[in-house]
Amino acid sequence: MKEFKDKNYWALILGGSSGLGLATAKKLANHGMNICIVYRSPRIKEEIIKKEFEKIKKEGVQFQSFNTDAFKAEKRAEIIEALKTVLVNSGRIKIVVHSVAKGNLKPMVSDRNPELKHDDFTLTIQAMGISLYDWAKAIFEAKLFSEDARIVSFTSEGNSKAWQNYAAVSAAKVTLEAITRNIALEFAPYGIKANCIQAGVTDTASLRMIPGSDKIIEYTLNRNPNKRLTTPEDVANVVYLLSKYEASWITGAIIPVDGGEHLS
Numbered sequence: 001m002k003e004f005k006d007k008n009y010w011a012l013i014l015g016g017s018s019g020l021g022l023a024t025a026k027k028l029a030n031h032g033m034n035i036c037i038v039y040r041s042p043r044i045k046e047e048i049i050k051k052e053f054e055k056i057k058k059e060g061v062q063f064q065s066f067n068t069d070a071f072k073a074e075k076r077a078e079i080i081e082a083l084k085t086v087l088v089n090s091g092r093i094k095i096v097v098h099s100v101a102k103g104n105l106k107p108m109v110s111d112r113n114p115e116l117k118h119d120d121f122t123l124t125i126q127a128m129g130i131s132l133y134d135w136a137k138a139i140f141e142a143k144l145f146s147e148d149a150r151i152v153s154f155t156s157e158g159n160s161k162a163w164q165n166y167a168a169v170s171a172a173k174v175t176l177e178a179i180t181r182n183i184a185l186e187f188a189p190y191g192i193k194a195n196c197i198q199a200g201v202t203d204t205a206s207l208r209m210i211p212g213s214d215k216i217i218e219y220t221l222n223r224n225p226n227k228r229l230t231t232p233e234d235v236a237n238v239v240y241l242l243s244k245y246e247a248s249w250i251t252g253a254i255i256p257v258d259g260g261e262h263l264s
Contacts, residue, residue, distance in 0.1 A: 003244070005032030009094035009146060010062075010087065011243075012036045014070050014135060017049045019204035020154055021099030023232035024239045025056055031240060033094065034062040036086075038070045038079060040102075062086075070100060071127050076134065080142050092146030093139055095243045098153035101206040102127040103172060105165045116167055124168035129175030136183055140190070148248055151194040152239050153180060155254065157262060159198070165211050177254055184252030193251035197238055200230035200258025226259040234259070 011028045015021040016037035025035050035056055041049055046067070057063045064086055068075045087093070103124030106116040132153050139145055158166045159173040176196065183194040201220040207213050220229060238257045241247055256262045 002030075002032035004028070004094070007032070007094075008034070008087075008089065008091040010034045010036055010083075010091055011095045011097060012038070012083075012093050012135075012139070013097040013099060014038050014131075015100035016065075016097070017041055017045075017052070019099065019101075019206060020199065020202065020232050020235050021097060022052055023236035024097050024099065026059075027233070027236035027240045028095070028243065029056045029059040029061045029063075032059075032061060033243070034091065036064040036066075036083065038066045038068065040069055041067055062091075070135075071102070071131055073134070076138055080138050080144070083144060084142060087144060093144045093149060094146045095150040095152065095239075096135060096139065097239060098132045098135070098151070098176075100128060100131065104168045105210055106168070107165050108167055121168050121171060125172045125175050128169065128172035129179060132176055133179045133183065136187070136192075136194075140187070140192070145190070145192060147191050148245070149192045150243050150247075151180070151183060151192065152242055153194075153196050154235070155196045155198050157198060157200075157258075159254075163210075163216075180254075181252050188251065193242075193248065195242055195250060195252070196254045197235060197242075198254050198256045198258065198262070199235045200224065200256075200261040202230045202232060202235065204232065220261065223264055224259055224261045225263065228259070230258050230261070 011033045013021050013025050016025045017039035029035050066079050104120035106114055108116050136151055153176055155173045155177055158170045180194045180196045235257050
């Protein structure tokens with residue numbers, strides 16, 4: 001059932017060229033949501049990404065994409081202005097999905113590798129945490145949100161557990177969650193709901209960047225009650241659920257989507 005068909009709803013997905021963001025774009029498009037993806041990719045990967053985007057277009061929805069730096073204020077402003085034109089016929093953004101991964105995975109102490117510095121924290125927290133607020137505020141000020149709009153972002157169990165080389169990203173995830181709670185509180189009068197999905201360990205390019213990811217995968221397969229990793233599609237399914245009318249009373253929550261991984 002394409003419940004969003006003909007409603008002129010849009011999903012703005014920040015970081016939608018792979019992993020959780022791309023799976024979410026496909027899921028929402030399958031249910032009739034128009035899709036706008038902001039991503040950053042080198043030219044060498046463009047052909048593969050464009051093939052994935054073509055699959056989304058085949059769902060019969062409107063589609064826009066911007067290969068640009070989502071963290072630069074001037075680029076964000078350009079995209080907002082472009083969307084004002086695209087959404088001119090009463091279209092509105094129903095959901096913003098924050099799926100960006102940009103940060104430093106460095107050790108605090110090392111004799112062999114570069115160590116984590118103050119600027120590494122600043123860059124990571126800005127990109128993976130504060131940028132959620134920057135985008136939400138810009139869309140709100142441009143009056144592009146629909147009634148009963150949703151904001152969804154992705155956190156991880158590293159929000160409360162110490163993982164090797166994960167300090168900067170962990171700090172960013174905690175920041176992301178704090179901002180989400182306050183968006184839920186302060187934007188509630190305008191019908192905007194905000195939630196974080198705490199995804200289980202998912203075999204994505206982002207995971208593979210973490211030193212020792214093979215050991216993380218092995219440990220997770222033993223630990224998870226369902227004896228498998230989380231998939232991007234598992235997470236996309238819950239983003240879809242959170243976009244529905246029936247989820248309008250869920251806000252300010254950190255929602256585990258991990259097959260019970262967090263239980264042990």
